[in-house]
Amino acid sequence: xxxxxxxxxxxxxDAYLQEAxxxxxxxxxxxxREAFAAFPEGEALRDRARAIKEATLQRxxxxxxxxxxxxxxxxxxxxxxxxxxEARRIVVDIARRAGARLVVKSKSMATEEIELNEALEHAGIxxxxxxxxxxxxxxxxxxxxxxxxxxxxxxxxxxxxLFARELKRQVAADPEALTxxxxxxxxxxxxxxxxxxxxxNFAVAETGTLVLVTNEGNGRMVTxxxxxxxxxxxxxxxxxxxxxxxxxxxILAKSATGQKLSVYTTLIEGPxxxxxxxxxxxxxxxxxxxxRLRQLGGPLREALYCLRCGACLNVCPVYRSxxxxxxxxxxxxxxxxxxxxxxxxxxxxxxLAHASSxxxxxxxxxxxxxxxxxxxxxxxxxxxxTRAAGVGERLLFGLLARLLTRPRLYRLAAPAARLLQRxxxxxxxxxxxxxxxxxxxxxxxxxxxxxRTFHERWxxxxxxx
Amino acid sequence: xxxxxxxALMITCLGDLFYPExxxxxxRLLRRHGVAVDFPPExxxxxxPLFNSGYHAEAAMVARRTIPLFxxxxxxxxxxxxxxxxxxxxxxxxxxxxxxxxxxxxxLARRTWELSQFLVRGLGLTRFRxxxxxxxxxxxxxxxxxxxxxxxxxxxxxxxxxGAEFVELPGAEECCGFGGSFAVRLPEVSxxxxxRKLRHIEATGAGCVxxxxxxxxxxxxxxxxxxxxxxxALHLAEVLA
Numbered sequence: 266x267x268x269x270x271x272x273x274x275x276x277x278x279d280a281y282l283q284e285a286x287x288x289x290x291x292x293x294x295x296x297x298r299e300a301f302a303a304f305p306e307g308e309a310l311r312d313r314a315r316a317i318k319e320a321t322l323q324r325x326x327x328x329x330x331x332x333x334x335x336x337x338x339x340x341x342x343x344x345x346x347x348x349x350x351e352a353r354r355i356v357v358d359i360a361r362r363a364g365a366r367l368v369v370k371s372k373s374m375a376t377e378e379i380e381l382n383e384a385l386e387h388a389g390i391x392x393x394x395x396x397x398x399x400x401x402x403x404x405x406x407x408x409x410x411x412x413x414x415x416x417x418x419x420x421x422x423x424x425x426x427l428f429a430r431e432l433k434r435q436v437a438a439d440p441e442a443l444t445x446x447x448x449x450x451x452x453x454x455x456x457x458x459x460x461x462x463x464x465x466n467f468a469v470a471e472t473g474t475l476v477l478v479t480n481e482g483n484g485r486m487v488t489x490x491x492x493x494x495x496x497x498x499x500x501x502x503x504x505x506x507x508x509x510x511x512x513x514x515x516i517l518a519k520s521a522t523g524q525k526l527s528v529y530t531t532l533i534e535g536p537x538x539x540x541x542x543x544x545x546x547x548x549x550x551x552x553x554x555x556x557r558l559r560q561l562g563g564p565l566r567e568a569l570y571c572l573r574c575g576a577c578l579n580v581c582p583v584y585r586s587x588x589x590x591x592x593x594x595x596x597x598x599x600x601x602x603x604x605x606x607x608x609x610x611x612x613x614x615x616x617l618a619h620a621s622s623x624x625x626x627x628x629x630x631x632x633x634x635x636x637x638x639x640x641x642x643x644x645x646x647x648x649x650x651t652r653a654a655g656v657g658e659r660l661l662f663g664l665l666a667r668l669l670t671r672p673r674l675y676r677l678a679a680p681a682a683r684l685l686q687r688x689x690x691x692x693x694x695x696x697x698x699x700x701x702x703x704x705x706x707x708x709x710x711x712x713x714x715x716x717r718t719f720h721e722r723w724x725x726x727x728x729x730x
Numbered sequence: 731x732x733x734x735x736x737x738a739l740m741i742t743c744l745g746d747l748f749y750p751e752x753x754x755x756x757x758r759l760l761r762r763h764g765v766a767v768d769f770p771p772e773x774x775x776x777x778x779p780l781f782n783s784g785y786h787a788e789a790a791m792v793a794r795r796t797i798p799l800f801x802x803x804x805x806x807x808x809x810x811x812x813x814x815x816x817x818x819x820x821x822x823x824x825x826x827x828x829x830x831x832x833x834x835x836x837x838l839a840r841r842t843w844e845l846s847q848f849l850v851r852g853l854g855l856t857r858f859r860x861x862x863x864x865x866x867x868x869x870x871x872x873x874x875x876x877x878x879x880x881x882x883x884x885x886x887x888x889x890x891x892x893g894a895e896f897v898e899l900p901g902a903e904e905c906c907g908f909g910g911s912f913a914v915r916l917p918e919v920s921x922x923x924x925x926r927k928l929r930h931i932e933a934t935g936a937g938c939v940x941x942x943x944x945x946x947x948x949x950x951x952x953x954x955x956x957x958x959x960x961x962x963a964l965h966l967a968e969v970l971a
Contacts, residue, residue, distance in 0.1 A: 274918045582905045586922045620916060622909025622923070623782060625876035645784030654784070666780055666788035669743075670795055675774040679747060694955055704914040708921040709952030712748045719741045719750035723769050726757055 269593065269616045276587040282418050286588050289417045293579040296523025297630070304525075310515050315633040317509050318570040322561060328470040328503045329552065335473025339535030341548040349379035349608075352553050356381060356462065356495055357388045359549055363493045365390055365459035369451075371477065371484040372396035373464025374412055374573055375497045375553055377595050378608065381462070392462070393454050395483040400447050404431045410589030410597065412575040413521050418588045451483070461487035461545065465498040466572070467513060468550070471506045475550065477531040478517060480524075484531055494536070494545040500552050501569040513572065520632040521574040556608045564643040568603040570633040577627035577637060583620055592617060599627040599637045602644070611647045615654065618644035661701075679721070682714040733853045736766040738803035740842075742813045743775035744944035752809055752944075755967040756845065760807070763853060770799040778816040781824075782910050790824040797821060797835050805852060806842045809967060811874025811943045814844040819877065844874055846883040846942050846966055859971040860893035866969060867899040867936040869927070869950060871943035875903055884942055884966060891969065899939065900930045906941075908949035924953045931961055938962040940969055 266274070276282055301307045321328055333343045346352035360368060368385060370376065370392055382403070385392045394403040398415040402408065405427055409415030416424070425438035428446060436446050463484060467476040475496050477484045488494050504510060518524040537544030560566050578584045578598030589597030594613070596604040599621055606614040618641055621627075627637040648654045649662075668675050689695045694710040697703070705711055737760065741753045757767045777792030796817075800806050808814040821835040849855050860866075868888055874880050881903075888896040907913065907923030914920075927950060931939045939954075939961060941947050951963030 270916055270918065273916055277918055277922050582907065582923045582926075583916075583919055586919050618784075619912060620919075622872070622905050622907060622912045622920070624872040624905035624909065626872075626903075626905065629876055642782060642784060645782075646786050647784070649784040649786075658783075662780060662783060662785045662788065666785065666791060669774045669777060669780070669792050672772040672774055682747070694952075701914050704917040705952070707917065708956065709924070709949065710955040711952055712948065714747050715750045717750060719746040719753040719769075720771065722750055722754060723771065726754060727769070729758070729761075 267616055269591070269620060272591040272593060273587045273620075276591040281420050281423060282588050285418050285420045285423075286585060289411075289414060290579045290585045293414075293522065293575075297520060297576055297579065298523075300519035300523040300525065304515075304519065307516060307519065310512055311632050311634060314512050314516055315570060317504065317512060318633055321504060322501070322566070322569055325500070325503070325558075325561065328505055329500060331470040332468050332473060332503050333552075335470065336468075336475075336535070336548075336550050337473075339473050340538070341473070341535050341550055344549060344551045346551055346553050346555070349553075349555050352379045352497060352551055352555070353381060353384040355551050356497065357384055357390070359493065359495055359547075360385065360390050360460050361388065363460055363547070365493065367454065367458045368392045368460045368462055369455055369458040369483075369487050369491060370394050370396075370399070371461070371463040371479065371487040372399050372415070373462070373497060374409070374595065375464045375499055376462060377409055378555065379497070379553070381497070390460075393451070393458070395451050395455070395481075395487060396479075397444060397447055397481060400451065401427065404428070408590065408595065411578055412573050412596065412598070412601075414575070418590065455483075455486045455490050458487075458491045460493045460495065461491040462495045462497065463487055465496045465502060465550075466517070467510055468498060468503050469505075469507055469510055470503050473534060474507070474510075475533040476510060477529070477533070478514070478527045479531065480522075480528045482529060484529060488531060488533055488545070489543045492545055493547040493549070494533075495549045495551060496533075497551045497553055499557055500554055501557055501571075516632045517572055517574055520572070520576040520630070556610075560607050564647060565603055565607050565640055567635050567640060568600065568607060570635050571600050571604070572632060574632060576630040576632065580626040580630045582622060582624060582626070592620065599641070600631075600635070603635075603637065603640050606644050611644060611651065612653060614644055615648050618648065676720055679714055679718045683716070686713050734765065734805040736768065736803075737805045737807050737848075738768045738770060738800050740773060740776070740800065740806050740808045740813065740817070741769070742808060742810045742944060744948065745809055748948065749944055749965060752965045752967045755970065756807065756809060759967065759970055763855065765853070768803065770803075772799050776813040776816040777824075778812055778820075779910050781816065781820055786824065789820075793821045793824045793835065794828075794831065797825065797831060797838055800838055800841075801834060803841065805848065806838065807845055807848050808842060809845045809942070809965065810945070811844050811871045811878060811880070812945060814842055815873040815877035817842045844878060844880065844942060846874075846887055847878070847880055850883040850886050856890065858887050858891050860891040860969060861971040862894055862938055862964070862969050864894065865897055865934065865936040866891065866894045867897050867931065867934045867939050868902060869899055869906060869931070869939055869941045869946060870903045871941055871946045872905050874942050884940070887966065887970070888940060894969070897934050897936060899934055899936075901926070906946045906949045908945045910945065913949060920949075921953075924949055928953050928957065928959070932959065936961065938964050938969065940964055940966055942966050
């Protein structure tokens with residue numbers, strides 16, 4: 266059994282995970298549907314958002330330059346990281362120079378992508394996640410299993426047990442009580458932290474504004490209390506103008522959680538200015554490439570439109586069955602497969618590219634209409650083209666192609682199959698087939714090849730009145 | 731548009747090998763409505779299994795020989811949403827290196843119909859007789875629903891079936907877990923998705939679940955049979971008398 270298949274099978278057998286996933290994804294899915302049903306402008310705004318993304322990518326260098334100029338003009342510093350390793354070194358350096366021992370973090374997939382926490386710990390700096398979901402999985406020493414709901418795989422009972430074990434505090438398995446406990450633990454940490462680290466949902470080129478879309482208020486604490494703020498952002502997240510931002514804000518929260526807007530939309534323009542009472546003394550923006558720019562001319566270009574809303578995960582029948590961890594990488598779900606291909610190369614997704622029935626629910630839910638199934642097929646095609654696909658598979662599909670392009674051979678296949686299937690016919694159905702077909706018949710019956718195929722019946726049928 | 735008087739049937743590989751009765755019923759139904767049916771005997775499969783697994787050169791070979799087979803047909807009727815989608819959406823791109831063939835592919839795409847769409851939109855039929863009794867429900871195949879954007883025509887037919895009662899299936903638009911080779915590459919996941927679908931089907935109390943795609947019928951029908959369910963998975967053509 267392949268590693269992916271084994272992880273998926275384990276996830277399916279995990280009753281807690283199944284319970285948590287079922288509740289959470291069904292809720293998100295319904296909320297998103299309601300939000301857009303009550304928002305008739307939504308469809309046109311999605312088209313508009315997609316067009317903005319495409320237009321921005323076409324002049325990405327221009328907008329990035331403009332962003333850098335404007336962030337620096339406002340007193341921020343901009344760093345550019347080609348790889349995850351460079352990004353880690355840049356952030357650790359900033360933390361060291363600031364003499365930081367304790368770091369508070371707002372939820373950021375980019376920092377997960379570069380495994381920043383491990384790098385900080387290695388440098389003797391303690392990172393503390395302050396988003397509730399991230400706080401939970403940091404305590405559990407796990408990875409996020411969903412782009413916007415990192416602890417979606419845990420039930421409230423499991424979280425109460427985790428808090429009891431790690432924080433030595435007994436607490437009811439009730440969301441409000443759990444949140445209150447975490448908030449109390451975090452309050453003091455916020456006040457003591459020397460450095461705040463965030464991602465960024467958008468950066469506006471014309472103004473140099475960093476935009477954070479959050480729900481818990483921790484984002485504002487992270488960006489205003491510590492002396493230094495570092496924002497790590499993928500290069501594709503730049504958008505041209507404030508009026509573009511309005512378009513994205515109108516659809517982002519609706520797609521993610523079904524909210525009209527998230528609770529907090531934080532716009533950050535430079536560090537604290539003279540006369541201001543709050544805000545950090547230093548602001549750093551780290552622009553992360555890590556395989557993104559290569560895709561401007563690559564098959565995964567459209568995946569650069571992604572807003573990281575997670576809508577495609579919630580509607581995906583595969584994600585809903587196995588959760589995020591089974592995918593094996595930072596980003597999970599349909600878009601996660603594309604992002605993994607982008608960050609880690611086609612070799613990493615040889616198997617993952619097939620973890621989709623290509624049902625198209627993801628493309629339908631995507632606020633910027635990324636044709637995810639089509640891009641998954643492109644990843645499969647890449648594997649075939651580079652002969653990364655298995656020898657057995659290539660042989661099998663080669664034979665199939667021969668059969669389908671030779672009609673006489675094709676018509677001989679039916680009598681041959683009828684002969685071969687004979688030992689497996691029970692009660693008019695096929696069971697217990699060998700090899701690959703056994704994967705089908707272990708849980709499902711298969712209809713036998715008909716006694717007379719349509720081809721074999723046509724002669725008679727053509728003569729019917 | 732005047733309804734076509736003569737159509738070609740693209741039976742599809744699964745239809746040919748596993749569900750020939752579906753094709754026979756379609757031929758008789760169309761003839762009863764005054765439509766002559768041709769069957770180009772050199773046809774095999776649309777090539778979608780090759781395409782979806784990334785074997786595009788091979789899928790293009792299939793497209794190149796399939797397109798001319800249907801060149802003279804006034805309309806092409808396909809009893810599977812996914813195969814109709816393949817012809818309509820992917821054939822022109824697959825053969826774009828050959829401009830003449832690409833034009834033929836685009837013409838074929840315009841003349842190709844999934845069965846329920848052809849009956850309702852092509853022929854303008856409004857009354858259908860039922861070959862089954864009792865409660866009937868409908869599963870949207872992904873390619874017909876999201877690929878061809880069609881949720882209406884199968885329901886129009888089922889709602890107007892004389893002698894049967896149509897009920898909506900909860901989560902009708904969710905995948906059944908077939909997905910071609912996905913069903914055997916990740917069989918546990920495919921089966922888990924199927925289980926959800928089957929629970930919904932059984933909850934409707936319907937005696938049969940109708941689909942417009944042979945792939946979904948293999949998956950749903952295979953699951954129902956294995957569980958010893960009394961519910962039957964039928965192609966749309968099988969519930970039309």
